[in-house]
Structures are given as structure tokens and as C-alpha cells.
Amino acid sequence: MEGLAAAAFVFSLVGVVALVRLEKLTKTLKENGILKEDYKEE
Numbered sequence: 001m002e003g004l005a006a007a008a009f010v011f012s013l014v015g016v017v018a019l020v021r022l023e024k025l026t027k028t029l030k031e032n033g034i035l036k037e038d039y040k041e042e
Contacts, residue, residue: 029035 030037
């Protein structure tokens with residue numbers, strides 16, 4: 001059971017890191033004019 005808990009923890013950390021990187025990418029693309037400022041994620 002501990003292995004399952006560890007795996008869930010690792011996957012949750014990967015998800016958080018991916019979300020942070022996606023937010024940073026979106027911000028950078030808006031600043032560079034590649035994305036419109038009013039871009040809304042779906």
C-alpha cells in the first residue's frame with residue numbers, strides 16, 4: 001500500500017510542475033505577442 005501512496009504522490013507532483021510550467025509558457029507567449037492578451041484557456 002505504501003508503494004501506491006508513493007506513486008500517487010509522485011504523479012501529483014508531476015501534475016503541479018506541469019501546471020506551473022504551462023502558466024509560465026502562457027504568460028511568456030502573451031508578453032511576446034504570440035498569444036492575444038485576452039486569451040482564455042478552455
